[in-house]
Amino acid sequence: MSSAPPPPFLRLHPHSSISSFSSPRLPHLSPRTRPWRLAAAREMPWPHVLTVAGSDSSAGAGIQADVKACAALGAYCSSVITAVTAQNTAGVQGVHLVPEELIREQLKSVLSDMSVDVVKTGMLPSAGIIQILCESLRKFPVKALVVDPVMVSTSGDSLSDPSTLTNYRDELFAMADIVTPNVKEASKLLGGVSLHTISDMRDAAESIYKLGPRYVLVKGGDMPDSSEAIDVLYDGKEFVELRGHRIKTRNTHGTGCTLASSIAAELAKGSSMLNAVQVAKNFVESALHHSKDLVIGNGPQGPFDHLFRLKRPPYNIGSQQRFNPDSLFLYAVTDSRMNKKWGHSIEDAVKAAIEGGATIVQLREKDIESRAFLEAAKACMEICKSSGVSLLINDRVDIALACNADGVHVGQSDISAREVRELLGPGKIIGVSCKTPAQAEQAWRDGADYLGCGGVFPTTTKANNPTLGFEGLKAVCLASKLPVVAIGGINTTNAGSVMELRLPNLKGVAVVSALFDRECVSTETRNLRSILTSVRCLA
């Protein structure tokens, strides 16, 4: 007869023999004797991220942030805890490392039993832990590995032994799909080089890439004095600069952990790397925005609310996952008549608009046949997906469903937003054209995600369209509970004046002729983007 197991705390004693206290293994069961597993796999495959990181008692960063971020983005998150930290909004007061053998045991427990899609690493405080992780991943391979090289907390406290640097560089990076250092970590990884400019960040990304990962994301959130937070993504061939708003708030504790675990969640859901990074960046930006006035703790750096989306009223069933209101910044709306006039295919026009900096695209094709529309929509979906830009379809829910578009835009005489939501489900983006506060209220109740409000100026693109002017736009923006994009007669000469109104909820401008009734769509888009950016920078 075996003796009673020791009290649980004994397992943490550095000299205890972990294996002798381990629970007995589950007996191996053939698929026939595991009917629950087969049923679950058939009914609900769940994207799964395993985070290997430290516990943060204040729950803003570490394991706790990873679990919340994955939950918010719809992924299951299991956890292997490498260290227990005592920390709060003032800093880190204590760190206790989990014995390496127990880390090995945790890894084996999860990886041998559950279908993990992506492993994300955070605090790996000793060289031995990194070695154990690499061994475990060789034994139990996963689809992707996201390495957030956490070395120093945001409060400036050290979270890893300097000897880990060699193991990060020589072992873990070679297995990583993406490594996500901030500028301080990038500098540390490269022997203390200083990083002050975007060009320095590019050089650092290139040097870290040579250590073996498939992608490097150097995060510029700590770069001083910019209204934008610019990150540089490098895949060994191309640099992509990802721009976001810098949110002014003290509540930034855990942004690095959250970004990396959000990338992991998106990869687990099947996204491409660029798309995963873009969604993760948008998610962090939205969470910071919604939490900017939260007060938790008395120290200089507070946590933010990963689950801010749960605060939407339950009867507003708008998209839970995919929509970042800031993507309305430069909304390109196509028109096949204009494309034909200039000899552009829809695909080329969309490609050019994205190249010029469009942040969201709508196919508004009134004059082509359904079959041709669907073919073009499918091709545009590929283009948009590979650039991390959402594609919406105007009016045609059938085309949107057939090409798995990101959403639909409807007007007051189209099928209602409530019905579109029924057809598309909760994950898609729905926009509604509104000219009055009452229409804005109804769109919100119906589960829309954003409003298109116009015509701000007279337009010939849409027949018989009433012009609202700035006053009409202002009335809708003030009343709206949803983000708004202005539309109608907007071009490079007047877009600045629209955004300078600085109306609440106004996120950007939607434009047809000033982009597409032109010879060079990318140049026009680039010019408009630079005007919008300069107005935003002056805010």
Ligand SMILES: Cc1ncc(COP(=O)(O)OP(=O)(O)O)c(N)n1
């Ligand atoms: C962003 C955006 N806003 C408004 C409209 C107009 O939609 P609707 O009123 O349905 O008119 P049509 O575009 O269908 O003629 C839009 N398409 N996009």
Ligand SMILES: Cc1nc(C(=O)O)sc1CCOP(=O)(O)O
């Ligand atoms: C499609 C559309 N909807 C409008 C509205 O007021 O809801 S105005 C409009 C046409 C916008 O085209 P342009 O940028 O060429 O003026």
Ligand SMILES: [Mg+2]
């Ligand atoms: Mg319509």
